[in-house]
Amino acid sequence: MQDVKDLTAVLRSNTPIVVIETYEEYRVIELLKRVASTLYQPLFTWSITSGLSRVDKDMGSQKFNTDPADLLGQIKSTQQQGIYVLCDFHPFMQDAPRNVRLLKEIALEYDSLKHTLVLVSHAFDIPPEIRRYCAHFRLSLPSKNQLENLIAEEIDKVRRQGLPLITDDAAVARLADNLRGVTFDDARRLIRKAIVDDGAISHDDVARVNQAKFRLMDMDGVLRYEYDTSSFADIAGLHNLKDWLKARAPATNPNLEPPKGIMLLGVQGSGKSLAAKAVAGVWQRPLLRLDMGALYNKYIGETEKNLRQALELADLMAPCVLWIDEIEKGVSGGSSDEGTSSRILGTLLTWMAERKSDVFLVATANDIQALPPELMRKGRLDEIFFVDLPDEEIRKAIFLIHCKKRAVDVTSMDLGLLSRASQGFSGAEIEQVVISAIYAAASRQQPVEQGIILEELSRTRPLSVVMREKIESLRSWAAGRTVNAHLD
Numbered sequence: 001m002q003d004v005k006d007l008t009a010v011l012r013s014n015t016p017i018v019v020i021e022t023y024e025e026y027r028v029i030e031l032l033k034r035v036a037s038t039l040y041q042p043l044f045t046w047s048i049t050s051g052l053s054r055v056d057k058d059m060g061s062q063k064f065n066t067d068p069a070d071l072l073g074q075i076k077s078t079q080q081q082g083i084y085v086l087c088d089f090h091p092f093m094q095d096a097p098r099n100v101r102l103l104k105e106i107a108l109e110y111d112s113l114k115h116t117l118v119l120v121s122h123a124f125d126i127p128p129e130i131r132r133y134c135a136h137f138r139l140s141l142p143s144k145n146q147l148e149n150l151i152a153e154e155i156d157k158v159r160r161q162g163l164p165l166i167t168d169d170a171a172v173a174r175l176a177d178n179l180r181g182v183t184f185d186d187a188r189r190l191i192r193k194a195i196v197d198d199g200a201i202s203h204d205d206v207a208r209v210n211q212a213k214f215r216l217m218d219m220d221g222v223l224r225y226e227y228d229t230s231s232f233a234d235i236a237g238l239h240n241l242k243d244w245l246k247a248r249a250p251a252t253n254p255n256l257e258p259p260k261g262i263m264l265l266g267v268q269g270s271g272k273s274l275a276a277k278a279v280a281g282v283w284q285r286p287l288l289r290l291d292m293g294a295l296y297n298k299y300i301g302e303t304e305k306n307l308r309q310a311l312e313l314a315d316l317m318a319p320c321v322l323w324i325d326e327i328e329k330g331v332s333g334g335s336s337d338e339g340t341s342s343r344i345l346g347t348l349l350t351w352m353a354e355r356k357s358d359v360f361l362v363a364t365a366n367d368i369q370a371l372p373p374e375l376m377r378k379g380r381l382d383e384i385f386f387v388d389l390p391d392e393e394i395r396k397a398i399f400l401i402h403c404k405k406r407a408v409d410v411t412s413m414d415l416g417l418l419s420r421a422s423q424g425f426s427g428a429e430i431e432q433v434v435i436s437a438i439y440a441a442a443s444r445q446q447p448v449e450q451g452i453i454l455e456e457l458s459r460t461r462p463l464s465v466v467m468r469e470k471i472e473s474l475r476s477w478a479a480g481r482t483v484n485a486h487l488d
């Protein structure tokens with residue numbers, strides 16, 4: 001097993017302290033038993049409740065030193081070489097200068113003592129005094145194959161108990177796909193829960209498991225799995241963008257390097273989010289949405305960690321579409337955020353440049369003033385599209401889409417007239433007008449007619465009037481620098 005080999009290599013490299021951030025404590029101990037036997041070293045574990053005991057051999061019920069400082073003192077004074085696994089030692093390194101000093105002394109005397117300390121906790125804030133003596137080790141996550149085996153094992157267990165279980169091969173494969181990114185323990189728990197809930201493994205489990213997984217990874221607020229995707233038929237206009245996406249559909253070019261991503265820049269309510277959802281819908285890929293606002297954390301340093309974890313999760317979910325909505329909000333904090341936004345930008349740019357996974361990035365933005373030039377540089381993204389307000393033809397199509405969607409009969413309407421009357425309206429505003437007209441007609445107990453829609457149009461002041469200057473400056477910036485998403 002790869003983990004045993006890697007961990008053995010870390011221990012052989014004369015590292016005094018190995019840090020493992022995980023909830024899978026039992027798995028670490030089992031792995032270390034194998035490492036210890038390869039290295040012919042005794043293995044001890046310690047926790048505040050159980051004290052210190054040897055675990056590679058049955059030594060009866062000998063337990064020593066539940067006190068953390070006494071424990072470290074004992075390890076330091078022992079001549080016998082050994083591997084010491086300290087479980088949940090993290091609280092005893094905070095504001096505990098004596099313990100930190102003892103850890104450092106054990107590390108400093110590594111050449112003569114040859115003790116390896118393995119710190120295992122869910123998370124660590126390693127004090128600077130001992131950081132340089134520490135190596136971080138990450139347990140591997142189960143591969144798709146291993147997940148399929150785990151599911152098969154759990155199915156087998158249920159069947160051996162004589163309980164009925166309905167399974168569907170396609171659902172099992174999708175479940176294994178969607179469990180990528182969680183640990184062995186969590187995957188097993190989620191599979192059991194999926195089975196117990198309804199006595200079946202079906203497509204319904206996939207959505208539930210996804211939600212549970214995102215919660216488990218503490219990514220619920222930051223990275224969301226979007227179930228609501230759309231198709232090109234839901235979008236009026238954006239012909240150029242649609243052609244671009246069609247030409248790069250994954251099935252069309254299986255041997256070419258997959259496209260990296262696009263930026264959709266434009267006026268509010270012009271369909272950028274809808275287009276992001278359509279990429280996933282049309283390419284039949286899962287859609288993950290990264291919320292830049294939720295990324296910011298009140299604890300210093302957590303924001304970049306959140307972003308790194310979210311990007312890692314997206315890599316694990318590949319192939320997928322990662323949609324970063326209002327990207328400017330995360331990467332242009334000004335002077336007041338103590339550099340967090342520039343570190344966020346750096347993390348994002350590094351990921352964009354180095355990632356090997358098939359994650360297609362769709363970044364949407366309204367405000368170019370706030371966008372850092374590094375992000376827009378050619379090569380970072382495949383294309384920057386400008387989504388302008390819809391022209392007359394497109395507005396007609398938007399009316400049609402939103403009336404049809406709500407079963408409003410348009411046969412007696414002059415869509416050309418409605419379109420001319422809605423000059424300067426965004427798609428979102430036209431949709432709102434249709435919805436308001438439906439309410440107005442219902443309150444008058446009438447069917448929705450053209451006149452009611454015209455009334456609602458005249459009542460609305462579109463954003464293009466309120467924000468004329470801003471939109472014009474956006475347009476003139478976009479000319480020559482971006483590709484028009486609508487034209488074909």
Ligand SMILES: Nc1ncnc2c1ncn2[C@@H]1O[C@H](COP(=O)(O)OP(=O)(O)OP(=O)(O)O)[C@@H](O)[C@H]1O
Binds near residue numbers: 269273274431
């Ligand atoms: N071109 C379009 N075709 C059909 N519907 C549209 C179009 N543009 C906008 N809409 C409607 O308006 C709604 C809001 O648009 P959307 O959220 O996609 O715009 P946006 O550009 O992302 O806006 P924001 O910048 O405010 O987030 C869409 O869900 C859709 O119903």
